[in-house]
Amino acid sequence: MAFAARLKNRRQSISTIRGENGANHPSSCSCSPDKLQPDAMESRATSTKARLLLLLLLACTCGAVSPSSEAAEAKALLTWKSTLTFSDANASSPLSSWSPASFPCGSWSGVACNAAGRIAALTVPGAGVAGTLDALDFSALPALASLNLSGNHLAGAIPANVSLLASLASLDLSSNNLTGGIPAALGTLRGPRALVLRNNPLGGRIPGSLAKLAALRRLDLQAVRLVGTIPTELGRLRALTFLDLSRNSLSGELPPSFAGMAKMRELYLSRNNLSGVIPPDLFTSWPEVTLFFLHYNSFTGSIPPEIGKAGKLRFLALEANNLTGVIPAEIGSLTGLQFLDLGRNSLSGPIPASIGNLKLLVVMALSFNGLTGLVPPEIGSMSLLQNLDLNGNQLEGELPATISSLKDLYSLDFSNNKFTGTIPSIASKKLLSAAFANNSFLGSFPRTFCQIASLALLDLSSNQLSGELPNCLWDLEDLLFLDLSGNGFSGKVPSAGSANLSSLESLHLANNRLTGGFPTILKKCKQLIVLDIGGNHFSSQIPSWIGSSLPFLRILRLRSNSFSGSIPLQLSQLSHLQLLDLAANQFPGPIPQGLLANLTSMMKPQTEFNMTSLIHQQILHLDAQMNFVERIDVNWKMRSYTFLGTIALMIGIDLSGNSLSGEIPTELANLQGLRFLNLSRNHLSGHIPENIGDLKLLESLDCSWNELSGAIPSSISKLPSLSSLNLSNNNLSGEIPTGNQLQTLDDPSIYNNNSGLCGYPLVACSKGSSATVETRDTELETVYFYYSIIAGLVLGFWLWLGSLVFFKTWRTYVFCCVDRLLQDKIQRGEGRVYGCSWSRHSHPVSRQWDHDRFGFIMDTLTAIARRLASS
Structure with a gap:
């Protein structure tokens, strides 16, 4: 074998080395110095040096690998x-080179x-x-x-x-x-x-x-x-510099012995169920620690002031615990800190001014705590800051003008606080995301945002901003998300012009005072997914180009405006549409036939589409701290809800509060993914479609305040998810269907002002009143069945009788047959014929009629037969 040959060659090379270092050296590789013979005897010193050199060579040679060891490893x-x-x-196998x-x-x-x-x-x-x-x-x-x-x-x-x-x-x-x-x-x-x-x-x-x-x-x-607690024995690992136990199910407190790991540099314990306080002596015993990650646990207590002694700390993440107390001023001693995340705790008090000492800080996230007071102006000295998140606190007052000094900002979030005054100028040209939502900011739209070409997300919703929107806003080519809802903006949205919003995916202008027609600028927004312009003063018709120009639209909310004219059939081209809200406008006429036929996204439940990841994937991958969630207001189950993030799973139609007439289209039943349907406060007439029971996911149905008539279809009781129903103020009649989910809807007001309705939860139906449509139909079918049998018997009898009357030959033949039959029975003395008994021993024949069964009929037939025989 080649491997054996390789070993043979290796032995030969070893022999060659030995031969070069002494001809008389034994091949047994003995290391005994007594066996060494020098070639010449010079001086004593020379002999000693030569002898030592030979010993060294032989030691190296004797250390050579034996063939058996090499073979065992390979095997x-x-x-x-x-x-x-x-x-x-x-x-090809990555181990293909492994060969004998x-x-x-x-x-x-x-x-x-x-x-x-x-x-x-x-x-x-x-x-x-x-x-x-x-x-x-x-x-x-x-x-x-x-x-x-x-x-x-x-x-x-x-x-x-x-x-x-x-x-x-x-x-x-x-x-x-x-x-x-x-x-x-x-x-x-x-x-x-x-x-x-x-x-x-x-x-x-x-x-x-x-x-x-x-x-x-x-x-x-x-x-x-991993489960269980962290063993105390781990504290004996004195040489440990890196410990990662994150993303397990560990519980209990941190062992006090951890303080003995004095060489610790990086600690990762995030996403467990650890509890207790953060041991203060960790920061005094670990002078070399640089990364300290305890986020997403259940630690309690306060942040120990001793944290200021961990002078080499660069990353500190304590997010999503149950920490209380204030942010210690000693945190300002961590001058090398680059990442600070204390979000999602219960911290209180002000942001310490010493935080301005963190000159190297890149990320500061203090969101969703209970911090109060003003934002310290020292924050402007953190010149390297890229992400600043103060969302969800109780901070107040005006934002410091020093924020304009932060020229490296990528993400800025001041949402959900109590800030007042005007929004300060933002100098960073790198800004991707800016959120000031749900505060009390005043003034007009900050034109400084128009100068940030990189801006991808801008949220100024729920403030007190006013004035007209500047034309420059619509020139932000990289803008993906724009939310200006809940302010006092007025005027018209500019026409298309030279504006370029080709990247825009989500636009929220709801609840302002905007006027004019349907914004033609949207014709260029080919990537638009969410459009919410409800609660304004827009008028005129919905343009027909909406179906072709917005092919990816999923959310269309135009409610509470003054749109008029027919609902355009072109809406049916929006195959991705999952939420259609045209409520509280002035749309007249019938619901267009075919409008609902091609809304394919409503024909099946949405379980995989993630609105946040789709709309903001280009933003979120740049910075994991930019936690943004899409939101929309929906009238659902007769209440107003704000859906966050999960709006992709909300599939529904709201056409309420218009002037629609005609019947409810039966094609509505094709929308199998529909979760809510609101057709209330219109002039719809006719019956509720029987196939409405095919909407198995329907949770809310409101058809109140219309002119619907007839019975409530029994299929409505087969909707397994129905939890909200309103059919009041119509002309419905008959008994309310019972069974299944419908039995849980026991509020009688949902059927009010339908004079012909009865049954649970209204008054019981009277005895004479028919039950449901299905019961009445069954009863009618039964009656018609018996009527048909009786009519058939009567008709057959008179046809037979008529043949005897009008055809003498047939009459003679029939009576001859009857006479022979009776004669035969008389001779045998058998049974009962036509209800009479015959006896063999008594002549003339005596008739014993069963008057309860055949007496009247037989007497009549006998009389007729005699009369016919005599004629």
């Missing part, structure tokens, strides 16, 4: 390879050897390898110092015999499918410096035996489904 890897599969069957025909060192991919020719590193990350580690003989790899099999498809448990890797310094099995917990045997390894098992469904607890790894510097157990 161990080849045996393991034979049990593996690869994710891409069409691609070659030597591992220098020719096998992912294999590295040390100077002695022993395998020292096995590195096969992301190679699509699938299988287990069971067949890998770790005992055959005593020199292995680094094992990296990350990013593959390995399954099964981590074998306990991995502890046989006596030289192991680094173990990385991350991002596989390993299960079975972390083996306690890992604690018997001699000197590993890195243990990385992240992103495996291992489960179980952290074994306390890991504390025996005294030389361990990096321990990464992120997202391995």
Whole structure:
């Protein structure tokens, strides 16, 4: 074999080395100095030096790898390879170079050897390898110092015999499918410096035996489904500089022993269920700590003032805990801090002025707390700040003018506070997102935003801004989201002109005082997904180009304006439309036939579409701190709701408060994904379509204040999700259907002012009143069935009787047949014929009639027969 030849060549090379260093050197590689014979005897010193040189050469030679060790290592890897599969069957195997025909060192991919020719590193990350580690003989790899099999498809448990890797310094099995917990045997390894098992469904607890790894510097157990508490023993890892236990289900408090890990630099404990207070001595005992991530846990208490002693801290994330108290002024001592996130806690008090000392700060997120007071003007000295988030506090007063000094800002959020005054000038030309919503800002639209060409998101909603919107606003080519709703803006939206809003995806102008016709500027917004201009004074007709110019529109809200004219049939071209709200306008006439036929997004439930990710994916990927959620106001279940984020799942139609007439289109039943339907306060007539029961997801139905007549269709009781119904103030009649979900709607007012209605929850129907439409139809069918049978019998009888009257030949033949039949019965003395009994022993024949059954009929027939026979 080639491998055997390779070993033979290696032995020959070793023999050559030995021959070069002494002809009389024994081939047995003995290291005894007594066997060394020098070639010449010079001086004593020269002889000693030569002897030492030869000893050194022989020592190196004697350390050469034996052929059996090399073969065992190669065999161990080849045996393991034979049990593996690869994710891409069409691609060449990443381990194709592993072959018995070659030597591992220098020719096998992912294999590295040390100077002695022993395998020292096995590195096969992301190679699509699938299988287990069971067949890998770790005992055959005593020199292995680094094992990296990350990013593959390995399954099964981590074998306990991995502890046989006596030289192991680094173990990385991350991002596989390993299960079975972390083996306690890992604690018997001699000197590993890195243990990385992240992103495996291992489960179980952290074994306390890991504390025996005294030389361990990096321990990464992120997202391995750990439970239980953090062992106190981990505090004995004095050499540890990196600890990641994030994204597990760990609980309990941080062990006090953690303070003993004096070399700690990076701590990641986020997204667990850890509780208790943050130990203050961590910041005094860890002088080298740079990253401190405890976000998304349940820590309580205050932020310890000792935090100011962690002078090298660069990243501090305590978001989404239950922290209380104030932000300590000592935080201003962290002059190297670059990232600060204290959001989603219950912090109170003012923002300390010392925060202005954080000259290197890039991200500051203090959102959703209870902070009060003014924004300190010192904030303007943080010249490197890119993300400033103060959303959801109780801050008040005017914003400091020093904010205009922040020229590197990418994201700015002052929403949901109590700010007053005017919006300050923004100098940053890099700004992507600016949010000032739900405050009390005054003045006109800040023209400074028109000069920020990079602006992608602008939210000034729910303030007290006024005046006309400047034309320059519509020239922001990169603008994706614009919300100016809930202000006092007036005037007309400019016509298309030279404006370019080709990137705009969401536009909210609702609840202002805007006038004019339907904004023609929208004709250029080819990417528009959300359009909300309700609650203004827009008039005229909806243009027919809306169907072709806005092909991706999902939300169309035009309610509470003065739009008139027929509802354009072109709305049916909006195949992605899922919310159509035209309520409280002046639309006359019938609902156009075919309008609802092509609204394909309403024909099935929406479960996958994510409005936020779609509209803002171009923003959010730039900065994870820009937490923006799409919102819309909807009249649903007879109340006004504001839907946040989940509006993509809201599928409904609201045409209420118009002057629509005619019947409800039966094609409405094709919209299987519909969740609410409001047709109230119109002049609709006719019956409620029977197929309305096909809308299985319908939760709210309001057809009140119309001129609908007839019975309530029984199919309405088969709507499993119906929780809100209003059919009052119509001309409906008959009994209210019962059963299923309809029985839970026990408020009689939902049927008020329908004089012909009865049944639960109204007064019971009278005895004579028919039940439901279905019951009445069944009764009529039964009556008609019996009438048909009786009519058929009567007609058949008179046809038979007529044939006897008018056809003598037929009459004679029939009576002859009857006479023979009766004669035969008389002779045999059998049974009952036509209700009379015949007796063999009595003549003349006596008739015994069953007058209850056939007496009258037989007497009549006998009389007729005699008369006919005599004629």
